[in-house]
Amino acid sequence: MSKGRVWKYGDDVNTDVIYAGRYTYQQLEPAEMAKKAFEDLDPAFASGVKPGDVIVAGKNFGCGSSREQAAACLRYAGVQAVIAKSFSRIYFRNAINLGLAVLQSLDAPDALPSGDEIDIDFEGGRILSGGRVFTFFPLPESVLGIVRAGGLLEWTKKKLATP
Amino acid sequence: MKQTFSEKILSRKAGRSVRAGEVITASPDFYLSHDNSSAIIGEFKKLGLAKVKAPGKIVIILDHIVPASEEKYAQNHKTIREFVRAQGLPHFFDIQHGVCHQVLSESGFALPGRLIMGSDSHTTTYGAYGAFAAGIGRTEMASIWATDEIWLRVPETLRIEFRGAFPRGVFAKDAILKVIGDNGADRANYEAVEFAGPASSSFSLASRMVLANMAAEMGAKNGYFAPDDLTLDWARAHGRGGFEPVSSDPGAAYEAVLDCDLSVLEPQIACPHTVDNVKPVREVEGKPFHQALLGTCTNGRFEDLEVAARILTGRTVHPGIRLLVLPASRAVYLEAMKAGLLEILSEAGGVILNPGCGPCLGAHEGLLAPGEVVVGTSNRNFKGRMGGRDSEIYLASPATVAASALEGKIADPRKYL
Numbered sequence: 044m045s046k047g048r049v050w051k052y053g054d055d056v057n058t059d060v061i062y063a064g065r066y067t068y069q070q071l072e073p074a075e076m077a078k079k080a081f082e083d084l085d086p087a088f089a090s091g092v093k094p095g096d097v098i099v100a101g102k103n104f105g106c107g108s109s110r111e112q113a114a115a116c117l118r119y120a121g122v123q124a125v126i127a128k129s130f131s132r133i134y135f136r137n138a139i140n141l142g143l144a145v146l147q148s149l150d151a152p153d154a155l156p157s158g159d160e161i162d163i164d165f166e167g168g169r170i171l172s173g174g175r176v177f178t179f180f181p182l183p184e185s186v187l188g189i190v191r192a193g194g195l196l197e198w199t200k201k202k203l204a205t206p
Numbered sequence: 207m208k209q210t211f212s213e214k215i216l217s218r219k220a221g222r223s224v225r226a227g228e229v230i231t232a233s234p235d236f237y238l239s240h241d242n243s244s245a246i247i248g249e250f251k252k253l254g255l256a257k258v259k260a261p262g263k264i265v266i267i268l269d270h271i272v273p274a275s276e277e278k279y280a281q282n283h284k285t286i287r288e289f290v291r292a293q294g295l296p297h298f299f300d301i302q303h304g305v306c307h308q309v310l311s312e313s314g315f316a317l318p319g320r321l322i323m324g325s326d327s328h329t330t331t332y333g334a335y336g337a338f339a340a341g342i343g344r345t346e347m348a349s350i351w352a353t354d355e356i357w358l359r360v361p362e363t364l365r366i367e368f369r370g371a372f373p374r375g376v377f378a379k380d381a382i383l384k385v386i387g388d389n390g391a392d393r394a395n396y397e398a399v400e401f402a403g404p405a406s407s408s409f410s411l412a413s414r415m416v417l418a419n420m421a422a423e424m425g426a427k428n429g430y431f432a433p434d435d436l437t438l439d440w441a442r443a444h445g446r447g448g449f450e451p452v453s454s455d456p457g458a459a460y461e462a463v464l465d466c467d468l469s470v471l472e473p474q475i476a477c478p479h480t481v482d483n484v485k486p487v488r489e490v491e492g493k494p495f496h497q498a499l500l501g502t503c504t505n506g507r508f509e510d511l512e513v514a515a516r517i518l519t520g521r522t523v524h525p526g527i528r529l530l531v532l533p534a535s536r537a538v539y540l541e542a543m544k545a546g547l548l549e550i551l552s553e554a555g556g557v558i559l560n561p562g563c564g565p566c567l568g569a570h571e572g573l574l575a576p577g578e579v580v581v582g583t584s585n586r587n588f589k590g591r592m593g594g595r596d597s598e599i600y601l602a603s604p605a606t607v608a609a610s611a612l613e614g615k616i617a618d619p620r621k622y623l
C-alpha cells in the first residue's frame with residue numbers, strides 16, 4: 044500500500060499544459076523541470092505538490108505531443124502515480140519507461156475529489172479512500188518493476204545484472 | 207471469452223488469456239530499425255552488454271538517408287554496418303533495398319499472427335498481412351535488443367467496415383483519408399484498427415498496406431486485416447518461417463464499429479497542416495503547386511506507379527512542376543522498369559529517385575523552398591516536414607498526384623481514368 048493525496052483534473056489534459064512547449068527545447072535540471080509542471084493548468088500545483096501525491100484525471104490524459112518531459116516533470120515533482128480513465132498511447136509508454144506509474148481506472152476518477160487521501164494497492168489493482176474501494180487494471184510485476192527501478196534503462200540494467 | 211485479433215495474438219505471446227486494458231510482457235518475433243539504429247546502438251552500449259540477446263530477430267534496413275548525403279550520415283551507416291558485423295546480425299539490408307516497411311514485408315518477415323515491433327511510427331503497415339505490428343521509441347528498442355522482451359498494453363479495437371466497390375478513379379488512399387478526415391487524427395488513439403467488412407477482401411495486399419500504414423495517422427497502435435486466401439497464398443509462397451493466422455472471434459468486443467461505403471467515395475486530399483484536414487479533391491481543384499511526389503512507404507508500390515503511368519502515358523507533366531518518383535523498394539523498381547512504367551514516367555518528365563524514404567522526411571533530397579507547395583502520396587503533412595517552415599504539403603492518391611502534375615494545379619484524376 045502506498046499513501047497519497049489527490050490533485051484532480053479533467054479530461055484531455057494535454058502535454059502542453061503538463062509541460063509547456065516553451066521549455067521543451069531547454070535542457071533543465073530535474074528540480075527545475077518539477078517547478079514547470081502544470082504551469083499553464085494549475086499554477087498552485089508546483090509549489091503545493093508533496094512526494095507521494097497522485098494525479099487523478101478523466102479520459103485521454105497526456106494527449107498531444109510525444110515530449111517525454113511531460114512524464115518526467117511529474118516524477119521529478121514527486122508524483123507517484125497518475126490515475127485516469129484513459130491515457131494517450133505515447134504518454135502511457137513514456138510515463139512507465141520514465142518510472143511514473145499510470146493507472147487506468149474507470150470508477151475512481153469521477154469519485155475522488157482534490158485533496159482526498161488515498162491508498163494505492165499497486166499489486167492488487169485497488170484504490171482505497173475512506174472505506175470506499177475502486178479498481179484499476181493492475182500493472183503486471185514486470186511493468187511495476189520498471190516503475191520501481193526508476194525507468195526502463197535502469198530496469199534493463201538491473202535485470203541484466205541479476206543472473 | 208470472445209477475443210479480438212489483438213487479444214488473441216497477445217494472449218498467445220503472454221501465455222495466458224488476456225483482454226484489452228491489460229499489460230503483458232512479450233517476446234516479439236522480429237524487431238525493425240532503420241538509420242536510427244546508430245542511436246539505438248548508442249543506448250544499447252549504455253547497458254554495458256557485449257551481445258544482443260536474439261540476433262536473428264533484429265532486422266535493420268537502411269532507408270532514411272540513402273545513399274548518405276553528408277559525412278555524419280555516412281558515419282551513422284558505418285557505425286551500423288560495423289555493429290551488424292560484430293554482432294553477426296543475419297538480417298541486414300544495406301542502402302540498395304528500399305523503404306524499411308516495404309522491404310521487411312516483401313522479404314517475408316511480416317506474416318499472419320506475428321508480433322513485430324519497429325522503431326518507426328509506420329510499423330503499423332504489417333497489419334496488412336495479419337500481423338500485430340506497432341511502433342516504439344529508440345530506448346525501448348535498445349532494451350529489446352538486450353532482453354528480447356517488451357511490455358505491451360493490450361489495445362481496445364476500433365473496427366472499420368468497408369462495403370461497396372470503388373468508383374472509377376477512387377482508391378485505398380482516398381478511403382483512408384476520408385475515414386481520418388471524418389473521425390479525426392486521434393480517433394484511434396492507442397487502439398488497434400481492424401479493417402473489415404465485405405469489401406475488405408477486395409483490397410490488394412498493396413492497398414491493404416496503404417490503410418494499415420495510415421492507421422498510424424489516426425493515432426492507432428496497430429492496424430490489421432484478417433488474413434484471407436490472398437494473404438495466406440502470399441505467405442506460403444514468400445514467408446520466412448512458419449506462421450499462425452489469427453482472426454477476431456465473431457462477437458468480440460469492439461470499442462466502436464464504423465461504416466464506410468466505398469461506392470459513394472470521391473477522390474480525397476489532406477490539406478496542410480494536419481492529416482485530418484481532408485476535403486474532396488474538387489474543393490481544392492485548381493490550386494497551383496510546385497512539386498509532385500509519387501512513392502514512399504504509403505504509395506510507392508507497383509500498382510501506384512502503374513496508375514500514375516496510365517495517366518501520364520504519352521503526356522508530359524506541366525513545365526512548372528517537378529515530379530519526383532520514388533519506388534518503395536528495389537523489387538518494385540525492377541518490376542516497374544521491366545513493365546516499362548519507369549520509362550513512361552521518365553518520358554513524362556519525372557525524376558526517378560533511388561528507392562528509400564527520399565524527400566518524405568525532408569532530410570536530404572527533394573526539399574521544398576519556403577512558400578513552396580507539394581502534392582504527394584506520402585502519409586504526413588505536418589508543417590515543415592518536407593523542407594521550408596512555411597511550405598505546404600497536400601496528401602492524395604497516386605492518381606490524383608499524377609493528374610495534378612499533368613495540369614500544374616490540383617486536379618481530379620477521374621477525367622483521365
Ligand code: SF4
Pocket residue numbers: 270305306307326328502503504562563566567584585
Ligand atoms: S517513406 Fe516516409 S513515412 Fe515511410 S518510413 Fe520513410 S520517412 Fe517514414
